[in-house]
Amino acid sequence: MEAVDTETERVKVGGAQAKRRKGPPRTRLVSWLGVLPFFLFSAAFLIGPAVILFYRSLEDPEGGFTLQFWGQLTSDTVMRAYGMSVRLSLTTALVGGVFGFLLAWAVSLGALPRAVRSALTTFSGVASNFAGVPLAAAFIFTLGRVGVITAVFELLGVDLYRSGFSLYSFWGLVLVYLYFQFPLMVLVMLPGLDGLRREWREAAENLGATPRQYWRKVALPVLMPSILGTMILLFGNAFGAHATAYALTGGLLPLATLLIGQQISGDVLNNPGLGYAVAVGMVMIMAIAIGIYTVLQRRSERWLG
Amino acid sequence: MTISTAPVQVGAEIPPAEPPGKRNRLFAWLIVLAGAVYFLLPLVTTGYWSLRAVKDTLGFEAYRRVFADPAFVESFTESVANAIAAIIVSLLIIVPTAYWVTLRLPRLRPVVEFITLLPFVIPAVVLVFGLIRIYGRPPLLLTRTYESSRILLVGAYAALSFPYMYRSVDNGLRAMDVRTLTEAAQSLGANWATILRKVIFPNLRVALLSGALLTFAIVIGELTVALFLAQHTFGPFMANLTRSKVYEPAAMALVAFGLTWAAMGLIAFLTRPRRKVTR
Amino acid sequence: MTPFLSLNGVRKEFAKSVAVEGFHLDVAEGEFVSFLGPSGCGKTTTLRMIAGFETPTEGRIKLAGEDITYSKPNQRNVGMVFQSYALFPNMTVAHNVAFGLRVRKEEASARDERVVQLLELIHLPDKGDAYPHELSGGQQQRVALARALAIRPKVLLLDEPLSALDAKIRDELRYEIRRIQQELNITTIYVTHDQEEALALSDRVVVMSRGRIEQVGPPFEVYNTPATAFVASFVGQLNRLNAVVKDNTNGVLRVGDSEVRTTSPVDAPAGSDVFLMLRPEELTLDDQADNVLTGNVDSVTFLGSIVRVQVAVNGGRLTADLFNERLLLLPVAGESTLVSFPAHACWVMSRESR
Numbered sequence: 008m009e010a011v012d013t014e015t016e017r018v019k020v021g022g023a024q025a026k027r028r029k030g031p032p033r034t035r036l037v038s039w040l041g042v043l044p045f046f047l048f049s050a051a052f053l054i055g056p057a058v059i060l061f062y063r064s065l066e067d068p069e070g071g072f073t074l075q076f077w078g079q080l081t082s083d084t085v086m087r088a089y090g091m092s093v094r095l096s097l098t099t100a101l102v103g104g105v106f107g108f109l110l111a112w113a114v115s116l117g118a119l120p121r122a123v124r125s126a127l128t129t130f131s132g133v134a135s136n137f138a139g140v141p142l143a144a145a146f147i148f149t150l151g152r153v154g155v156i157t158a159v160f161e162l163l164g165v166d167l168y169r170s171g172f173s174l175y176s177f178w179g180l181v182l183v184y185l186y187f188q189f190p191l192m193v194l195v196m197l198p199g200l201d202g203l204r205r206e207w208r209e210a211a212e213n214l215g216a217t218p219r220q221y222w223r224k225v226a227l228p229v230l231m232p233s234i235l236g237t238m239i240l241l242f243g244n245a246f247g248a249h250a251t252a253y254a255l256t257g258g259l260l261p262l263a264t265l266l267i268g269q270q271i272s273g274d275v276l277n278n279p280g281l282g283y284a285v286a287v288g289m290v291m292i293m294a295i296a297i298g299i300y301t302v303l304q305r306r307s308e309r310w311l312g
Numbered sequence: 313m314t315i316s317t318a319p320v321q322v323g324a325e326i327p328p329a330e331p332p333g334k335r336n337r338l339f340a341w342l343i344v345l346a347g348a349v350y351f352l353l354p355l356v357t358t359g360y361w362s363l364r365a366v367k368d369t370l371g372f373e374a375y376r377r378v379f380a381d382p383a384f385v386e387s388f389t390e391s392v393a394n395a396i397a398a399i400i401v402s403l404l405i406i407v408p409t410a411y412w413v414t415l416r417l418p419r420l421r422p423v424v425e426f427i428t429l430l431p432f433v434i435p436a437v438v439l440v441f442g443l444i445r446i447y448g449r450p451p452l453l454l455t456r457t458y459e460s461s462r463i464l465l466v467g468a469y470a471a472l473s474f475p476y477m478y479r480s481v482d483n484g485l486r487a488m489d490v491r492t493l494t495e496a497a498q499s500l501g502a503n504w505a506t507i508l509r510k511v512i513f514p515n516l517r518v519a520l521l522s523g524a525l526l527t528f529a530i531v532i533g534e535l536t537v538a539l540f541l542a543q544h545t546f547g548p549f550m551a552n553l554t555r556s557k558v559y560e561p562a563a564m565a566l567v568a569f570g571l572t573w574a575a576m577g578l579i580a581f582l583t584r585p586r587r588k589v590t591r
Numbered sequence: 592m593t594p595f596l597s598l599n600g601v602r603k604e605f606a607k608s609v610a611v612e613g614f615h616l617d618v619a620e621g622e623f624v625s626f627l628g629p630s631g632c633g634k635t636t637t638l639r640m641i642a643g644f645e646t647p648t649e650g651r652i653k654l655a656g657e658d659i660t661y662s663k664p665n666q667r668n669v670g671m672v673f674q675s676y677a678l679f680p681n682m683t684v685a686h687n688v689a690f691g692l693r694v695r696k697e698e699a700s701a702r703d704e705r706v707v708q709l710l711e712l713i714h715l716p717d718k719g720d721a722y723p724h725e726l727s728g729g730q731q732q733r734v735a736l737a738r739a740l741a742i743r744p745k746v747l748l749l750d751e752p753l754s755a756l757d758a759k760i761r762d763e764l765r766y767e768i769r770r771i772q773q774e775l776n777i778t779t780i781y782v783t784h785d786q787e788e789a790l791a792l793s794d795r796v797v798v799m800s801r802g803r804i805e806q807v808g809p810p811f812e813v814y815n816t817p818a819t820a821f822v823a824s825f826v827g828q829l830n831r832l833n834a835v836v837k838d839n840t841n842g843v844l845r846v847g848d849s850e851v852r853t854t855s856p857v858d859a860p861a862g863s864d865v866f867l868m869l870r871p872e873e874l875t876l877d878d879q880a881d882n883v884l885t886g887n888v889d890s891v892t893f894l895g896s897i898v899r900v901q902v903a904v905n906g907g908r909l910t911a912d913l914f915n916e917r918l919l920l921l922p923v924a925g926e927s928t929l930v931s932f933p934a935h936a937c938w939v940m941s942r943e944s945r
């Protein structure tokens with residue numbers, strides 16, 4: 008008797024379940040509709056523009072397929088621009104990474120008052136968005152040819168510009184770029200440093216390690232994916248920056264972004280196809296950078312999250 | 313365009329400071345001091361410069377001139393309008409998308425997240441390049457008139473805000489355990505429109521405001537896209553000012569800085585950790 | 592004989608509070624001592640002072656004849672096991688275990704041999720190349736134990752090592768830890784808030800409350816002759832009845848309208864209100880023992896090997912723990928019943944103490 012009852016119950020339940028599992032098709036359609044605007048918009052304003060540049064970079068004047076423009080990427084103008092962009096990005100990534108890390112360390116593990124950390128965090132949020140004209144202007148006022156600090160140096164008998172320094176040079180640009188590179192490093196590394204569990208240091212100490220040994224064997228290895236990943240993020244950040252360089256040098260320096268800008272305004276390369284290739288090349292470099300960053304970030308989350 | 317992705321977490325759960333050796337603390341202070349000098353010096357000199365518009369005196373003449381300049385008022389209001397439009401567009405697109413991806417289409421999450429990261433992969437200058445090429449020719453001609461270019465501008469800004477907006481909304485949805493709340497609302501008989509309106513949006517207020525403020529900060533002084541779309545917004549205005557005037561740009565730079573600070577400060581205030589009600 | 596580890600008058604003050612006060616303890620070599628108490632009682636702070644992560648405000652700590660009160664943690668040669676395991680995530684299990692030996696620059700082959708030895712000891716001989724995140728909680732804690740033991744520490748310190756684990760793993764690991772401790776005869780301090788753990792594992796238990804030691808003694812003693820009301824109620828279950836002293840030289844009290852005799856000393860004068868304390872396992876639902884009370888069954892809870900019966904008597908409520916038997920007739924709620932207990936099973940506590 009019991010067996011039969013449970014059998015039928017099971018069947019009943021199974022039947023009801025079977026019905027529920029399929030679900031009304033209307034729900035699925037509504038869900039897709041919910042995300043449709045997003046995909047349409049992205050296609051129109053993000054993917055579309057990128058794709059068309061890619062497409063045009065492979066199109067010869069008659070409309071056929073060609074790789075010639077990609078081959079021309081090695082030409083002088085382009086190489087010089089890419090080269091300087093890469094140098095600039097690497098330099099600001101390294102300097103920004105190291106000092107930014109030290110700043111993050113100082114306010115998280117350096118036993119400073121909590122207010123200092125809050126101040127740095129808020130300021131970093133502001134400074135990392137301060138790029139462009141205001142930033143360039145601020146530095147011009149400070150270290151430009153008639154800047155305040157330049158004047159101060161003159162009072163002390165040092166002529167900055169005569170001795171070779173110039174804000175409108177590679178190193179000047181590095182100095183300005185760091186203003187938004189340091190904060191970015193700080194903002195991304197602070198949570199990572201917080202993730203360093205106090206017990207690791209105590210366990211290491213307990214087992215006889217000096218602070219230096221702890222950092223060398225435990226803390227830095229654990230932080231390394233995050234540090235490297237963020238430095239790559241800094242690299243991408245500098246590589247794609249346009250407004251600050253434009254406001255500071257107006258195009259005097261050969262940079263990849265400035266080159267593309269000039270190409271938009273007036274085909275300065277005399278070679279539209281090459282222009283597209285340059286733009287797409289930049290996207291590829293950025294994609295690689297962001298890709299590596301994502302992978303490293305995931306690894307570090309596994310240890311520190 | 314910069315990538316300030318991390319939400320400003322002022323005063324967030326800060327672990328108690330470890331007491332390392334005194335030497336460590338000294339070193340930490342030195343670093344912070346060096347950083348402070350580097351960061352504050354340009355601001356101080358700009359401030360000083362901005363006060364010297366009238367010879368041999370320190371006054372706010374430069375600020376007065378700027379604020380009285382009709383070009384300033386026009387460009388600033390235009391930027392503000394653009395920002396608000398971009399924020400609205402972005403919100404209307406991102407919030408439903410984030411909600412649906414979290415609840416109904418989790419398999420689409422990686423795709424959506426990838427797309428929201430595209431603005432980092434496609435720098436502004438490349439984006440505007442592509443926009444001009446697509447929409448520079450019929451049938452999609454949008455670059456002929458100022459107004460139609462403006463539509464492109466707002467669209468570009470909305471797209472560029474996706475990383476921040478999506479991250480903000482996603483964090484907000486996680487924090488409010490959206491799945492459980494939705495199930496509770498459904499069991500009480502609400503349909504999805506009601507849920508969005510009465511449950512989701514109200515609980516997302518802080519996240520939405522944060523995302524909006526970040527977008528605002530980015531759009532207000534944006535130069536690259538505005539420049540190549542020939543728009544007369546605040547960014548190009550500041551650039552022109554730098555070329556033509558001497559003291560006004562300094563005042564302008566500080567105003568821009570102050571605005572960004574206000575926006576970030578507001579975000580920090582809104583996202584401050586609140587004491588949990590424990591019983 | 593000088594104790595192996597001794598804490599003398601140790602006191603720890605923080606900015607706003609006193610965490611530990613007047614702590615005196617002598618530990619013999621090879622002894623397993625538990626610090627037992629609720630959260631905030633100071634047990635972890637005391638442990639951390641032995642490890643060197645906190646410095647006492649007052650008092651001295653001596654280990655194997657040496658005064659280590661102010662020594663740095665990395666010079667004390669004590670092994671610590673943390674509640675959250677604290678395994679280094681970037682190193683394999685073998686590297687984790689070998690860490691202390693590497694730091695001491697021990698010779699490679701001796702080091703490797705020791706690692707193998709320890710992995711055998713904790714029953715994880717083939718996990719040497721695994722990473723911490725690939726192991727379960729219980730396995731990670733065992734590795735943490737091996738890591739602490741690798742450096743041949745003088746004292747082993749464990750800070751609530753099992754709190755983060757599932758109940759079943761906790762049970763197994765509990766006895767593993769005791770077995771290893773006895774095998775190596777290593778002096779051990781074990782911090783826990785779980786009194787069952789403390790009673791099951793220790794040679795002696797230190798019961799703490801609000802920064803002070805309430806009682807030190809072997810588990811049997813702490814359970815059966817609690818020194819203070821706190822110890823009595825924290826360790827094990829406790830019944831408390833309102834009573835009035837009738838004759839304090841002969842230990843006669845009045846509970847409700849019955850007379851009760853106790854063989855424990857009664858300090859309070861006749862006529863004073865006191866508490867009468869009883870352990871639930873010493874009660875029986877009959878009239879076979881010295882003292883008998885009448886009451887009504889409030890509730891019966893079947894816990895498996897124990898049947899817990901709540902009885903309302905004149906003077907309070909009693910919880911009686913009876914052993915289960917297959918042929919047991921369970922009492923029914925509402926029926927009247929007798930409750931009895933021997934004269935030696937109860938003791939008196941004045942109403943003023945906590």
